[in-house]
Each structure stands twice: as structure tokens, then as C-alpha cells.
Amino acid sequence: MFPPVVPPVFPPVVPPVFPPAVYLLGVFSNSLQGIEGSINLGLAHGLVSPGLFICAGGILYDRSHTRLIAFYRGMAQIMPLFAIFFFILCLANCGAPLTLNFIGEFLSLYGVFERSSLYGVFASSSIVFSAAYSMYMYQKISFGGAYSRMFTVNIPDLNKREFVVLLTLVVPTVLFGIYPAPVLDGLHYSVTTLIYSFDLVLAHCDAPRD
Numbered sequence: 001m002f003p004p005v006v007p008p009v010f011p012p013v014v015p016p017v018f019p020p021a022v023y024l025l026g027v028f029s030n031s032l033q034g035i036e037g038s039i040n041l042g043l044a045h046g047l048v049s050p051g052l053f054i055c056a057g058g059i060l061y062d063r064s065h066t067r068l069i070a071f072y073r074g075m076a077q078i079m080p081l082f083a084i085f086f087f088i089l090c091l092a093n094c095g096a097p098l099t100l101n102f103i104g105e106f107l108s109l110y111g112v113f114e115r116s117s118l119y120g121v122f123a124s125s126s127i128v129f130s131a132a133y134s135m136y137m138y139q140k141i142s143f144g145g146a147y148s149r150m151f152t153v154n155i156p157d158l159n160k161r162e163f164v165v166l167l168t169l170v171v172p173t174v175l176f177g178i179y180p181a182p183v184l185d186g187l188h189y190s191v192t193t194l195i196y197s198f199d200l201v202l203a204h205c206d207a208p209r210d
Contacts, residue, residue, distance in 0.1 A: 021122065021123050021126045022038075022041065022105055022108045022109065022112075022123045022126060022127060023038050023041050023042070023108065024038075025108065025112045025119055025123050026038035026041070026104075026107070026108030026109075026111055026112060029108075029111040029112050029114065029115045030115070030195065031111035031114050031115065031195075032111070032188075032191055032192060032195060033107045033108075033110045033111040033114070034107065034108055034110070034111020034112060034114070034115075035111070035191045035194070035195070036107050036184060036187050036188070036191050037103070037104045037105065037106065037107025037108030037109070037110065037111060038104065038108050039104075039187055039191075040100060040103050040104030040107060040180070040183060040184075040187075041101065041104035041105065041108060042104075043100060043104070043176075043183065044092065044099070044100040044101040044104050044173065047092075047100065047169050047172055047173045048089055048092045048093055048100075048101065048169070048173055050169060051085070051089045051166055051169040051170065051173075052089050052090075052093065054162070054165060054166065054169075055082070055085070055086050055089065055166075058162070059082060059158070059162060060072065060075075060141075063155045063156070064155065069137065069140050069141060070140075072140065072141040072144075073140070073141075073143070073144040074142075074143065074144065075141055075142045075155075076142040076143060078154050078155055078157070079155060079156075079157045079158070080157065081157050081158045081163065082157055082158050083142045085158070085166040085167075085170060086138065086141070086142065087138060087142070088170050088173075088174070089166075089169075089170065089173075090134045090135070090137070090138040092173050092177075093130070093131075093134045094127075094130065094131035094134050094135065095127055095130075095131065097177070098174060098177045098178055099173055099174060099177035100172070100173050100174075100176040100177045100180065100183075101173075101177070102177055103176070103177060103180045105127060108123070109123055109124060109127075
């Protein structure tokens with residue numbers, strides 16, 4: 001008897017949750033919308049990134065012991081609950097409307113475009129590439145044709161613990177994407193004070209000396 005074929009182990013298949021260029025440009029735009037958008041992106045990172053890593057490592061890898069995308073096809077046929085949560089998290093990763101990532105990316109790009117249209121175009125292109133990879137990854141894992149022949153037994157769907165954990169991460173991502181006022185209202189005073197203090201320091205430094 002030949003030994004079983006062990007699939008090679010590759011790095012995790014989860015893409016970054018938000019394009020770093022958009023986040024950094026939003027911070028350094030020194031505008032109210034840009035800084036608030038970058039903080040929203042950071043909050044979205046704390047919600048969506050754990051969900052994607054749980055999907056990749058805590059669920060798929062734990063059941064199949066491989067991170068190669070080519071070995072995952074047709075997950076939606078045997079893991080429908082997982083496919084739904086994974087789809088919502090991938091949409092959030094793309095910055096789709098009605099998600100917190102969309103609020104953060106929109107405000108960040110708005111602040112960047114106020115400063116420089118060229119940098120705004122570059123930041124927008126990074127979002128396009130990130131969304132393209134996310135959709136490609138989801139299509140290959142959840143659909144992508146017939147179920148992979150590498151699996152000889154059906155992989156169980158989400159258990160109660162995994163369902164509760166993913167639901168805890170997905171619900172605030174969608175709720176704050178639909179109604180972001182609680183987050184923005186809490187940030188507005190602090191960010192306004194930060195920008196005013198920064199401008200005041202610059203004005204003091206540029207003031208003529210006696």
C-alpha cells in the first residue's frame with residue numbers, strides 16, 4: 001500500500017481586510033472625513049479580519065488540514081451556513097455597501113480626494129484589486145465546479161460555537177454599515193479637536209518672531 005498523499009501546506013488564503021494605502025492616506029489626509037474613515041476601517045478590521053481567519057483556519061483548515069485554494073471546491077453544497085457567513089465577510093472585505101468597511105473606505109477616499117485627486121485614484125485602484133481577489137477566492141472555495149475529490153467524507157457544517165462566534169462578528173459589521181451614526185458621533189468631537197490642535201500648532205510655528 002502506498003502512503004496517503006498529503007496536500008502541501010501553503011500560507012493562509014485570507015486577503016487583507018482593508019487596503020493599507022486607503023487607511024494610511026486617510027490618516028495623513030489631515031481632514032475630518034479621512035481620519036474618521038481610517039478609524040472606521042480599523043474598527044472594521046477588528047471585526048472582519050477575525051471572521052475571515054476563523055473561516056480559513058478555524059473551520060476549513062481544522063477540517064481538511066490544507067490551506068491550498070485548489071483543494072476547496074463546492075463548499076456551498078455541503079456547508080451552506082459557512083458559505084453564507086463567508087460570503088458576507090468577503091463582501092465586507094470588498095467594501096460593499098451596507099458594511100462598515102464601505103463607510104470607512106468612502107470617508108477615507110473622500111478625505112484623500114480633498115487633498116489630492118492623484119492619490120485618490122491610486123487608493124481607489126487598490127480597492128478594486130482587493131475586491132477582485134476576494135471575489136475570486138470566494139468563487140473558488142464555495143463554488144468552482146464539482147466538489148473536490150481530495151475529500152472522501154463530507155465535512156460538517158458550522159457547529160453552535162462557530163455559528164455564535166461568526167454571528168457576533170458579522171452582525172455589528174452589517175449594523176454599523178447600515179447605521180454608522182453611533183461610531184461617527186463618538187469620533188467627531190475627538191477628531192475635530194485633533195485637527196484644530198494640529199492646525200493651531202502649525203499656525204504658531206509659522207507665526208513671525210519678534
